[in-house]
Amino acid sequence: MNAPAIRTVEEAPAALVRERPVAGSGVGSATGAGLTQILLAGWAVAVIFPFVWMVVTALKADPEILSSPWRLPAAAQWDNFARAWTQARIGRFFFNTLLVLAGSLAGTLLVSSMAAYVLARFPFPGRNVVFYGFVAGLMFPVFLALVPLYFLVDDLGLLGTYQGLILVYIAYSLPFTIFFLTAFFKTLPNEVGEAAILDGASQYQIFFQIMLPLAKPGLIAMGIFNFLGQWNQFLLPLVLMPDENRYLLSQGLYFLAVQQGYQNDYGALFAAMTITMIPTLVVYVLFQRRLEAGLTAGALKG
Amino acid sequence: MHYQKYRLIVPFLLPAILLYGVFVVWPYAQAIYVSMTSWRGVSPSRPFVGLDNYRRLAEDSRFVEALSRNGQLLIVLPLVTIAISLVFAALFTQGGQAIPGAGFYRIVFFFPQVIPAVIVGILWSYVYTPNIGLLNGVLRNVGLGGLQRSWLTDPATVLWAVVAVAIWSSVGFYMVIFLAAMQSIPSSFYEAAVLDGATRWSSFRDITFPLIWETVRTSIIYLSIAALDFFILIIVVSGGSTTMGAQRAEVAALYLYNQAFDKNRWGYASAIGVVLLLLTLVLSVGIMRLTRRETYEY
Incomplete structure (x- = not known):
């Protein structure tokens, strides 16, 4: 990721979340x-x-x-951290999580941006049905689908596999990401695409070479949002990753905490929690404004 | 042009529709069928039993009790979270100026929202733990040792101990939402109100609150759905889905989880899921209707 991209990201939220005085009465006393x-x-x-x-x-x-x-x-x-990393296998879980997220984040952004682009800019019969079909997914908690999802993933031969978890992560990230990116693609100017068509560019070229780069701030916002959401995901791996060697961080941490009663290695447990927290802390501090704007976008009116 | 257009629309939409259809829509739809079978254990047979599971649910006192806990959460969680967040959001500006430290408070308050729920849960389980826990330690140190208790096994406290964690972690999120909504209110409204002699409280009541009502309403719906779910924190804070603490704070979703993944009663568990799904729908529509007020365009 290069520096100019980050600057674009930081500029947009500055306009969105500017510190403006809110309640304006002058009654506030010193007490x-x-x-x-x-x-x-x-x-x-x-x-x-x-x-x-x-x-x-x-x-x-x-x-x-x-x-x-x-x-x-x-x-x-410092030995607590070493024990957490090796004996408690947090290092292994860390690596598993990175592996799943590498696939699921790239997949979420690619699949969502293609769908959002079409939904935002190409009128076709049934467009609203498709759009609201996706948005409806925002309303239902994941756990309601858990039992059939478990059997579905098992039937597909994907239970306990990285690919299976990646596909499921992408699927459950689609509603919000499509919702957000559709709004974003609607704000991009039409003229650029039209000029490119006159120059003989195909629709694919327009999307990948013109629109996607223009949508970078939106993609980065959703990248950060989904990074945190998927990094923190607990229920899906808990049910879909029964193989101890393939545990993800949240899940590994949970079992570590549950077993702590028997093993009494508190130092390693707290070190493991600290290790798990660090990536979210770093992402949060770096992208705090952009993230707030993304997280709260869905809840604001209009 | 049209031909080219559909050559784009179909392949661009297809991956999303397929993934969403297979992994999201289909499981929900399947849950309805599975809930009408007596499928259990590892057996591949799924005998159809119609609405039997639902009839048994209605008479299952454990389920009714769990659901009543959700009912209590439904009142307390949105009310307390929104009240605290609104107060903080309103306090953020004083005399027309952002208060000193506003940026810092905002970053800090929001932080628990981005931390994995599992970390939040484990951390608080050690806050509540009887001997080495922070809470009992604080009580001892300030001379309130008599209030010490075993927070996570005492039936009177366990559910509320977990609710406190949920409130603690989500206040910052709702505060930021309310702040963003407040920032879109033109400051001229407040200036005019001051000229008319409005106090801080009256301008909040008469200007801010009505103008951010849509946002408050959305937040009520979010938090109500969270109150119907609410079991990740319970199993993490109490140290496992079948611990004594978890059972004493058992909400419907936790009952579902244990019926499914502990007892392998897939049909029965799915029936619980369908009931919760319907409740979520009814609740969202109901709250939308109940909270409908005149909206103000500005």
């Missing part, structure tokens, strides 16, 4: 302002504290975790 700060700071502490505690605990030795949960570690136990 009011103080109280506001206390409330907001209090919530901020409530949000941050568990995560800080998690990272600190990840650096402690097990006896310390049990006897003095409130103190800082006497010496940082």
Whole structure:
């Protein structure tokens, strides 16, 4: 990903989420302002504290975790991370997750952008039926389809395979991604395509060489959105990936936590959680504005 | 031109329609058929039993009890989450200015939303755990040791302990949604109101709230659907789908999950799924109708 692309991404949300004064009465007194700060700071502490505690605990030795949960570690136990990575096999799960996401993210963006492009720019009979058919998928929680999905994937011989999970991830990412990208393609100017047709370009060339590059900000927004959604996905791998060697991170972490009662390696568990959190933290800090705009787009009117 | 157009439309739409049809639409449709069979275990036979599973569900006290927990969530989760988010969103500006630290608070509050639910769940299971847990530790340190309890096994607290986690992690998301909606309100509205002697509270009540109502309404629907689902956090926070804590906080979706993947009662589990699917639909349409108000164009 090159620098100019990132800049385009950062520009769009600046316009979308500009900090404009909202409630405009001048009554706010100094005590009011103080109280506001206390409330907001209090919530901020409530949000941050568990995560800080998690990272600190990840650096402690097990006896310390049990006897003095409130103190800082006497010496940082980096070995916890090593054990999490190898013995608890978080490294393996990390790699599995990357493998699935590489396929599912590319697939989600390609399949969705092709469909969204057609739905946004080519009127045909039944277009609305197709569009709202996709959008309806936004309403239903995944778990309702879980039982038949499990048997369907098994019948197709895809249970416990990376390909199977990739296809399912793509399918369940389509509703929102198509919804978002259709709106995005509608905003692109018509003239470019028309000029290209006069120059003798085929419709495929127009899409891949002109429209797709123009849609880059939208594609990046959906790339980030789906990265987080798919990285965090828990239910689908839990049901569709029964093979322990192919566990994904969320799932591996869950079983690690459930087994912790027997093995008592708390340090490794907290290190594993920290490792799993890092990629989402990095993506969030880098793309915070763009992500907010994407995540909230569906819920805003219009 | 037309010929060329359809040569584009069909191959461009086909992959999406196929994937969506096979992996999303078909399983939902199949659930309806499977719910009318007594299929269980690993047996390939799926004897058709009509509506029997549904009849048994109506008399299944465990299911009714689970559903009543969803009912309680349905009231508490949207109400509390939206109230807190609205208060925070309204507090973000004071005297016409974004308050100091607004950008920082916004980044922090939103953060739990992007963290894997599994991490959030495990983390909170250690907050609630009796001996080394943070919550009991805090209570001891501030002299409220008497309030300490075993949060995740006490039937009176386990469900609400998990609800608190859900609220904690989603307040930032709804706050950002409300802030975005508030930012599209022209500031001249507030300036005029101030001239008319409006207070902070009255301009929130008379201007902000009615103008962001559509967004609040969408949020009510989102959170209601979440209240009908709501089992990932329960199984993660309580340490497994069949633990004592999970059973004492059993919601309909968790009952479905255990009937299916623990007991292998596929037909019965699918019937639970279909009931929840219908409830989701009825609820969404119902809330849309109940919350319809005059909308304001501006």
